[in-house]
Amino acid sequence: MKNNSKSLYDRIPYIVALTTYFSYAMVICFGYLKDFIGKLFRRKKFRVPQGYARLLSDFEDFYTRRLYSRIRDCWSRPVCSAPGAYIDVMLRDVINYGEDLRINGKTKRCLNLGSYNYLGYADVPGGVDDQVLKALDFYGVSSCGTPNDTGYTDVHARLESLVAEFLNRPAALVMGMGFATNSQIIPSLVGPGCLILSDELNHASIVVGARASGAKIKVFRHNNPVDLEKQLRLAIAEGQPRTHRPWKKILIIVEGIYSMEGEICPLTEIIELKKKYKAYLFLDEAHSIGALGHSGRGVPEYWNIPHSEVDILMGTFTKSFGAVGGYIAGSRELIEHLRNSAPGCLYSSSMSAVCAQHILFALEQIMGKDKTDIGQQKIVRLRENAIMFRRRLIELGIQVYGDPGSPVIPIMLYPPAKIAAFSRECLARGLAVVVVGFPATPLLLSRARICLSAAHTSEDLEFALHVIEEVAELIQIKYNDKKMIEIQLEEEEEAIKASEERAVQNKITHSLIRNHETIIHGKKLLSSNHFGHDNETQDFNGIMHSGRDTQREERKTASFFQRKWNGMDIQWLPSMSSSSVDNNSHYRRMDSSATVET
Amino acid sequence: MLNMEPEVKKLTVNSTPSLRRLLYDIWTYILLYLDAYWQQLRQGHSDLLFHLGVESFFIIIILYLWFQKSYEPKRRRERLTEKEIDNLVNEWKPEPLVPKRQLSRRVREYLFENDTYKSLPSEIEELLVAEHLERESYLPSPREVLRLQSAPTAYCVVNGKKVINLGTCNFLGFAEDDTIKQACAEVLKRYGCGSCGPRGFYGNLDVHIEAEHRIAEFMKAPAAVLYSFGSATCSSVIPAFSKRGDLIICDEAASYFIQTGISLSRASVKWFPHNDMSALEKILAEVVTNDPISGKITQRRFIIVEGISSKFADMTPLDKVVELKNRYRFRLIVDESYSLGVLGKTGRGALEYFGLESTDADIVLADLGNAIATVGGFCCSSQEVANHQRLSSAGYCFSASQPPFLAKACTVALEKLQNECSERLSQLQENIECFQAALGTLDGIRISSHPKSPIVFLRLDKSLGSYTMDEQWMMKLQEALWSEGVFVSVPQYLANEHIRPSPGLRLCISSNHSRKVLKTAAEKIRKTVAKLLFPSKHVSPLKIP
């Protein structure tokens, strides 16, 4: 098994590491000195109300005042346009060394390398599709209910079945926020007596979910299957701490693309381990869905692994789909279980139907259901952009991290002063980039993060490269020498070749499966004169594309508890449901009594 | 010397050379030391005897302490061989990812087939007993999702049928308001749907800033922070301000997400009985008795309450809570999710209802998914608290910002509320009064609600025998009501809630309902409940062995 343990720290030159530590030390020393003087002369600012404890812990407060506020203009820049290829950044005046920022009314149009707009669905022509506006009109802004009770509309149902189809899984559920999908679903998968093995660089939402679950959490080295195996063996051998009883279940949680590193998870090895050690796998595809794989189906497709090998597929709609929310896809039982026992489904509000409609629009394009190849083009475009941009950055001698093909490309900056310098200089030259430093990254590894998009044209990227080169020269972040560049370019080539080979293979198998499926699907449709899952009820004029008028009759008598025994009605076929209704005459009675009063 | 050499060599190539080496060195030094004493003693230095005595005494004490510790029966970890681990791996049988849910299915089938509950088949009874014993492994029953096929208006279409809507929390009718929709459509056209980034990274649109200003202005608070999801608000804000070692005093019936926030914060927590002010006072007094006289405290202390309880629809006496909090110097967090836009003269919520200001509480939270009818949440507080959240509240920092059109919906809704508050609020209050009067009291049913609360819970007076039974019964009632033409909600509660209310029916009243509609709905509910509870008029079926 490959040991992927190349560490982020390996490449940092000693002298740079030294200066980085030194600059933090300087800032902190001066900060404390200032605080000391401040406490002597400006007591009021530091006073705590009598009888109360300080609300903010000392270090947090210190960090914000003395480090963050100095360069706070690099973050939370207000924007007054859609987050497309270009954005209008509203400029701000810095007041009193960063104590406050004031919007000064000027805006600057910048090339957007900061938003997670991977497939460019953040600004489709006209803002959004017409269907989305119609959905707003028909369903209102929000349904004011919870997904498993009163807030579940037709659009949600169709979105869920489409997501399931997209990921080749029997069922899916959607939620109103990606963060909450993780943090409110994981607690109903595992609980006390279970073990979570989590990648050390997993996203905060996963950490929150894991902690809320009450399960024991162990962390394995980032993208390192060798360490994962070691931990798995140890865990199974030792059992639960103290009691030494065997674990109830073990859940491995990994991400598809790590958002701060741009690395793709070694899914093949992890699946092997998961099978060998009977653990379950939770894959968070927040950044990889839509962005990886030749048809945008995420990391499993990238590694040529069937989606069914992953127990729980999670992803968000915030990135590639340009909306908001998250999904979980998996087996029917899993989804049924989650729908009925996850706090996110029981207590949270459901996604706005408007967003759901936008996602449907994007997903239909990606899947080619709109009979165009716009979606496919976007995927290809994104991949080309990502590969080209990475290569060019490496050629410049800039240290980048991550795997080729990932639309997230971190540029390593290291010393804290360069965080601000890079961000400000880029903004001045019309480039909006994201920079991150401690505590979002380890102290040493401050970086800038480039997010590429299918909306970028090659001219845009040329311009971006030009600016980055200039800035890199200016602030001296070309840490790689000639030899390093060559090595990295070679590695790059290899990885790209391998992934292309996999893609070709995948396409072959995929087309075989497709043919097979259409045959089966056709048979099913023939065997039942009812409507299939993609012709679900359409109650408002023309929003639903796949409506057929002949089905109106059936819909009128649509069973109240359609979803009853066949669980989620994804790929709902009446032939199945009638058999289950037969067991239970009560429903039939109810169904026939249900008529539309209009 | 000669035979020492190979010994040393052997030690250095050993697997743990450093420790052995160290011990060896120490031993040599001790020998040398003793040897030196012995030499001097032989030469007749008598005062050395005293030295020797004292030093050996200390050495003995040190050794005694040392060995006392190390002589504890220390179990050395027995290393398993790889083969043994392989065997263990082969033997290990994990639980299935999805737990079985046999019981609720069976009960459900049974309940839905039979109209009375006089006798249960023995196997179901056995299952119920098993459920009772294995509380933890119990899971909510599977339920079907009702499909809303229209906006959540006064009348809505559910599963193909037009029904009176008492199911959604659209208290002020903002979900289908035309001005709001129009504003949203404009924003959608201009900004697209999503914001594609967290607030920190170019997801900070001017509409968000505007919404925050509007919220702060509306709530009369110094600052407001907008969250993209209501339920993530309190579970992010609470851990941002309390850590291990801090203290939280919380109402027992607080919502699930408050409980999650508390458990995430790792602070110690004390629960007081729902709305029991004397119990609260007792706890507070007990906490402060141990405080130092100087008044210097390092423990952050919070009281967390809800304005209108999400589980019982009654109101927390906030005036009393604020008084207690000030007296005992606690900070107060109030969740106004169900009271925002409902209570108070201008709709600011429960604090206003009690004649208090938003600043009387340190943090005011609310879900925007109810009366304001968008998706999101906010947190009002001082500027300092708001700034801190922007850096350390997980749900704010690590999640994409609210879609701009939803933020706009919030802005416009609050504007409308400010402008037309008297009409909408008084309409809502009238409706609530009218509905509660029309509903009256029901035999066998406990109605829990405050006279001014827009949500009303109907719960069984007497359990049918088990939680599952009750829950399934409620769902049956929901279904029956649907066929009668009333859409209601049956919230489910998780087994690991701190306090798990018995299953109930939740009715939500909106200002958009007409009096006639509400009266019809109340009548239908009365009838259906009676029909289901007492199928044959005089025999009470509420006898389960």
Ligand SMILES: Cc1ncc(COP(=O)(O)O)c(C=O)c1O
């Ligand atoms: C891996 C991962 N999971 C979940 C999320 C949260 O998604 P959302 O922004 O939709 O809340 C993110 C967002 O950054 C993420 O990177």
